[in-house]
Amino acid sequence: MSLYKIDDVAKECGLTKRTIRYYEEIGVMPSPQRTDGGTRLYTREDIDYLKKVVRAKEVLGFSLQELHTYVATADALNEQRFDYQQTTEVRERIEKLTKMETTLNDQLQLIEQKLQSIHAVQEELEELRDRVQNGIRRLEGHENDT
Structure with a gap:
């Protein structure tokens, strides 16, 4: 299973890293797993989920x-x-x-x-x-x- 850093996710979803963190903070998206150093690691499912959120926000x-x-x-x-x-x-x-x-x-x-x-x-x-x-x-x- 591939894991992605927040930079990659932000680029793919067309969001800023700050926005992704904010969505996690307010519960719009679940918090991803983290490394021992605290780096966020996202799965493909996390990215797809975030894309669905972005689509709902932008399109609707x-x-x-x-x-x-x-x-x-x-x-x-x-x-x-x-x-x-x-x-x-x-x-x-x-x-x-x-x-x-x-x-x-x-x-x-x-x-x-x-x-x-x-x-x-x-x-x-x-x-x-x-x-x-x-x-x-x-x-x-x-x-x-x-």
């Missing part, structure tokens, strides 16, 4: 609080998936899948709320653009009159 525009919720939900889903795989009894498997469905619905609701906010901003900008375009047309009409 999540705040740190929303990121925290998103990550907690993703962690819960992974745990539920593991529990499901360990279960063989049909009734228990149905319960585990139902729990996973609820967790997925929570995550989808978080994304839906963000999309609604984005859509509201988009509508405001489109209305403003329409007013500007109407103003241009009105002024061009006056210009032609003179």
Whole structure:
């Protein structure tokens, strides 16, 4: 298993070392293993996890609080998936899948709320653009009159 230092992780994820440390500090990402000297060592799974966090922040525009919720939900889903795989009894498997469905619905609701906010901003900008375009047309009409 390959281990990576924070410089490599920062470069691959497009973050600063300070940001990675901060994400660890506030619990957005788990603390990695460390050498005896305290150097952080990241696994490929750690890097993939951090990339998912970065994607949620950049693409969805999540705040740190929303990121925290998103990550907690993703962690819960992974745990539920593991529990499901360990279960063989049909009734228990149905319960585990139902729990996973609820967790997925929570995550989808978080994304839906963000999309609604984005859509509201988009509508405001489109209305403003329409007013500007109407103003241009009105002024061009006056210009032609003179």
